[in-house]
Amino acid sequence: MFLKARRFSRARMAAAGLAAVAMLATACGGSSAGGDANKDTLIVYTGQSGDWQLNFNPFSPTMLEGPGTIFEPLFFFNNIRDVEPRPRLGKSFEWNADGTQLDIELRDDAKWTDGQKFTAKDVVFTLDMVAKNATMNSTGYKGVATAVDDTHVTIKFTEPSFMEGPQVLGRIWMVPEHKWKDIATPGTDVVKEPVGTGPFMLEEFKAQAFTLKANPDYHSGEPALKKVRYLALSGNQSGEAALRAGQIDWQTGPVPDIANVEKNYPGYKAITIPMNQVALFTCSNADLGCQGPQTDVAVRKAIYYAINRTQINSLAFENTASEVSPGAALLERDKDQISSKLTEKTAPMQPDTAKATQLLEAAGYTKGGDGIYAKDGKPLAMTLKVVAGWTDYITAVDTMSQQLQQAGIKVTAQQVSWNEWSDARGRGQFELLIDSLHQGPAPDPFYNASYFFSTATTAKVGEVANPNFSRFSNPQVDAALAALKGVDPEDDAARQPYFDTIQTEIEKSIPYIPVLTGGTTSEFNAKKFTGWPTKEDLYSFPAVWARPEHSEIYLKLKPAGQ
Known part of the structure; x- marks a missing residue:
């Protein structure tokens, strides 16, 4: 029986259609952005503001590209639909009865782009490397892998680990032992010349743009999409201008009058999916070196209540955003796992200044003559980092700054380059920054919690955390996450008390x-390429910066007319 993306406990997943996974779209006529010379080239804009800094290490928090395109996982798990995982480098997998052993069968026809054969030894090498390097281990992998033969791997865990399945199988990118064994610092090496098994390979890198080309020896057949060109622009406004001029084929980000994309951008279509939770990331944990007023939970709560989310949605997001749970599970996708024990099921859409005032004054803050609260002689003032050029987020933080000023909280927006923002986020060298919580490999709230709220995925300020950037650490949450790994994912009743603990502790x-x-x-650009996801066929989360989800879309696309 096939394994569902969330229902993946003890069933066996068989390989299906391995030889025909790459090209599935039907063709139709159309013209191309950038002229005939680019008719087989997908030109994308990921939101990069400023020059690219070369880094093709798929395990680096500042990598440019690689997961799914150059470096493959063993399987692809759809994280918005409860459907069967699709084989990539793997063929099938099976858990033992108590979830302590995972047996994986690999395909035998994959090659690295330098011509060497992919084998189980590469899988074991990759898993061992990730386990030994905390900054590379964003999934918290703790298994011990053994190559049974060239096409079979066994992973043993010291405790039941059902929930590790989609992470190990779908979120660890396989790298070649013969290339990586001599890298002294794999967590920080930028991997200038990436060698992978994926459907694409690096053709050219320049600071303003880089290009991937189709891998002619890809195990499932050379993709119909021959090239993907990644542009660096100055921000969302430049992206919108390029879109209007037909100079890019895919971007994920806001454009004016989003409801009328097909009218305003002839030949283009749009799709909107509620998936990632926009949040103010705080360096919250003083015990791990965070400094600033935001380390006080009363300040974080006051900000939470002082925000006018309805106004932010209107001014920054053209009302394309929706309500959010303070427990961090997705309201729509995870509705069956939303805890009934939360104080509030959703964050308030209207500000509650009285509540914010009560929280601050109870915590010892007093309002000064300038209208800003202070404590121990220090004003309640913080800097909020945002990437220059991210116009929607810039509007959001400017709006929030005004809203918070009315509640006696001074927040100063600071626009920085993506590289500076990303480095500060990883090292905890910020008070506030705006970003979003991404989801895991399968449609289950466990993964979001295990990434962003686990002690295992954070670090002291100055060291790189990945991805628990807030430095949150809570023994009850850690214990609940550990317990969930040993519960059969089919047993909703047994799982819910742990979700209750996680969500209520996060809310606190x-x-x-x-x-x-x-x-x-x-x-x-629906006129130039066919095969895009639709709301009726969400075969992958459609965001150009989502990895490896974007690679699944690249594999489905065909130039119009083919």
């Missing part, structure tokens, strides 16, 4: 202050 602390569930919107 809100290290990531929830703003809204972002309506992730992509605009794409």
Whole structure:
């Protein structure tokens, strides 16, 4: 029987259609952005503001590209639909009865782009490397892998680990032992010349743009999409201008009058999916070195209540965003796992200044003559980092700054380059920054919690955390996450008490202050390429920056007319 993306406990997943996974779209006529020379080239804009800094290490928090395209997982798990995982480098997998052993069968026809054969030894090498390097281990993998033969791997865990399945199988990118064994610092090496098994390979890198080309020896056949060109622009406004001029084929981000994309951008279509939760990330944990007023939970709670989310949605997101849970599970996708024990099921859409005032004054803050609260002689003032050029987020933080000023909280927006923002986020060298909580490999709230709220995925300030950037650490949450790994994912009743603990503890602390569930919107050139996801066929989460989800879309696309 096939394994569902969430229902993946002890069933066996068989390989299906391995030889025909790459090209499934039907063709139709159309013209191409950038002229005939680019008719087989998908030109994308990921939101990069400023020059690219070369880094093709798929395990680096500042990598440019690689997961899914150059470096493959063993399987692809759809994280918005409860459907069967699709084989990539794996063929099938099976758990033992108590979830302590995972047996994986690999395909035998995959090659690295330098011509060497992919084998089980590469899988074991990759898993061992990830386990030994905390900054590379964003899934918290703790298994011990053994190559049974060239096409079979066994992973043993010291405790039941059902929930590790989609993470190990779908979120660890396989790398070649013969290339990586000599890298002294794999967690920080930028991997200038990536060698992978994926459907694409690096053709050219320049600071303003880089290009991937189709892998002619890809195990499932050379993709119909021959090239993907990634542009660096100056921000969302430049992206919108390029879209209007037909110079890019896919971007994920806001454009004016989003409801009328097909009218305003002839040949293009748009799709909006509620998936990632926009939040104010706080460096919250003083014990791990965080400094600033945001380390006080009363301040975080006051910000939470002082925000006017309805106004932010209107001004920054064209009302494409929606309500958000303070417990960090997705309201729509995870509705069956939303805890009934939360104080509030959703964050308030209207500000509650009285509540914010009560929280601050109870915590010893007093309002000064300038209208700003202070404590121990220090004003309640913080800096909020945002990437220059991210116009929707810039509007959101400017709006929040004004709203918070009315509640006696001074927040100063600071626009920085993506590289500076990303480095500060990883090292905890910020007070506030705006970002979103992404989801895991399968449609289950466990993964979001295990990434952003686990002690195992954070670090002291100055060291790189990945991805628990807030430095949140809670023994009850850690214990609940550990317990969930040993519960059969089919047993909803047994799992719910642990979700209750996780969500209520998150609500008490809100290290990531929830703003809204972002309506992730992509605009794409439907006249030039066919095979795009639709709301009726969400075979992958449609965001150009979502990895490996974007690679599944690249595999489905065909130039119009083919």
